Amino acid sequence: MLLTHRVDRAVLRGALFSLCALLWPAPARGQGQTKTPPSARVEVSADQAAAAEALFQEARALVEKKEYAAACPKFAESQRLDPGIGTLMNLGDCYEKNGKMASAWATYREAIAEANRTDQRQREKDAAVLAARVEARLSRVTLRVPAANLRPGLKLSRDGQLVDPAQYGLSIPIDAGEHELRAEAPGHAPWSSRFGLAEGAKQELLVPALERLPEPAVAPPPGPQRTIGFVVAGAGIATVAAGGVLGLVAMSQRSEAQQLGCDDVACSTLEAKDKNDSALGLANVSTVLFIAGGVTTAAGVVLVATAPKRGPSAPPPVGGAPPPSAAASALWLGAARRGTGLSLQGRF
Structure with missing residues (x-):
């Protein structure tokens, strides 16, 4: 169930997270934001906090309607404005319900790291349980780029996001669904391929050698x-x-x-x-x-x-004759004085 207002975290902590071990309900933002050590808190303005709360409440209402695709971006924006482990847990739960297992797993892992950093051990354990549950359902893709297919300046992007070369050859979790892989390098024709992944599926993709583009024709100097x-x-x-x-x-x-x-x-x-x-x-x-x-x-x-x-200049004819x-362009003037006259001769 979802809580509608902020409550005493110390009172609810034991009951709430015992229940999470069996069935994870999306907690309210107020409940999720347990006290953080002063040295670890991020300064948030009143306007940011108010906007974050409004987004959080709207996201919760959408989750109640099972409109997860619309709710998740609002949770994410609330987290950006006013970061908190409670919001992260809600965001991960939203991703999970929306079938975005890789996004949910990454969000739970972020919650684990934040709980560890702020010494919230119970939160860390709860997030770890949820991350482990989602990990078994992850879809993974491995990008293979043989050394022979590498090109100077090669860039791979998946769904418009640049893929770091350190990820080549690794089994990377991604959300299930349709994706596009694109490869490009200076002086080469780009390549792209669409592929689909079901939940829990694993796939390898081989990036082919890009074809070199023909050198641009250079206009010869004027003849x-x-x-x-x-x-x-x-x-x-x-x-x-x-x-x-x-x-x-x-x-x-x-x-x-x-x-x-x-x-x-x-x-x-x-x-x-x-x-x-x-x-x-x-x-x-x-x-x-x-x-x-x-x-x-x-x-x-x-x-x-x-x-x-x-266009290329024509080769000179055999025998040394001019082109x-x-x-x-052979043209000349010849002048001969006949009294006061001049004669003109020309050949074209």
């Missing part, structure tokens, strides 16, 4: 075509700029020739004719530079746009 394209485009832009400068000079000289006596048909003086001829020559050169610069710039843009950006990208 020469892209670099040549930028150079060619830059040269084309510079050529267009030079053509523009010469065009301005030609316009200036043409204006001077007109002032000296040249019109659209003839020039009245030799000086005017020379100035006019020079202006016409510069205008022709400017036109050629504009055309050459435009073609060169366009060629550079094409080279940049068609340059391969990813297609190099051949496509």
Whole structure:
């Protein structure tokens, strides 16, 4: 049965724990918190104690309704806020009734240690009896990780909780039910497996060697075509700029020739004719530079746009011939003076 208020622990201790030996009833929180030596007590604020008591009472009400899955977390939170052996015993009893034998066993073992630490011998004996009773019903799992399957940085987790390597190869108590084991290591594909355990069952799980992931592809450095394209485009832009400068000079000289006596048909003086001829020559050169610069710039843009950006570079053809990208980038200007003109030759 469950007690509803705090009572004198000294009066009830003998009767209560004699009854526990035959049938364990969940004691009230007040009854469970026997006096602890001052040096061993944990300082708890009034707010924490009040919250712990409220949680404890709510958990007891849920246990009365046999709603153990909802009651156990409240007992656990009450214990966290205001630790006490009585709450631990109630929590262990709740876990046991809910079929969580490993959790119940671990909680009873914690109660044994706390009772021993605080010199509560009867409590220690009672908790030991309960722990022994639960231990016979424990489910256990053994994780086998052969040395050949170990990987640098290997991490195992069970139900999201990291498994310490010290547990490898040991028969570890766990609650019955469905579980998930997961293994992962840097540079390897993760592995996971789901398994179920009945109450009292024992199972061994072999962790396989994780498969190494392929190395990520590294993009090669840009090929020469892209670099040549930028150079060619830059040269084309510079050529267009030079053509523009010469065009301005030609316009200036043409204006001077007109002032000296040249019109659209003839020039009245030799000086005017020379100035006019020079202006016409510069205008022709400017036109050629504009055309050459435009073609060169366009060629550079094409080279940049068609340059391969990813993937392995193609091997050079047999015989030492340049690769297609190099051949496509062959471009030159040839200039020959014919009076005041320039000729442009190009190959793409």
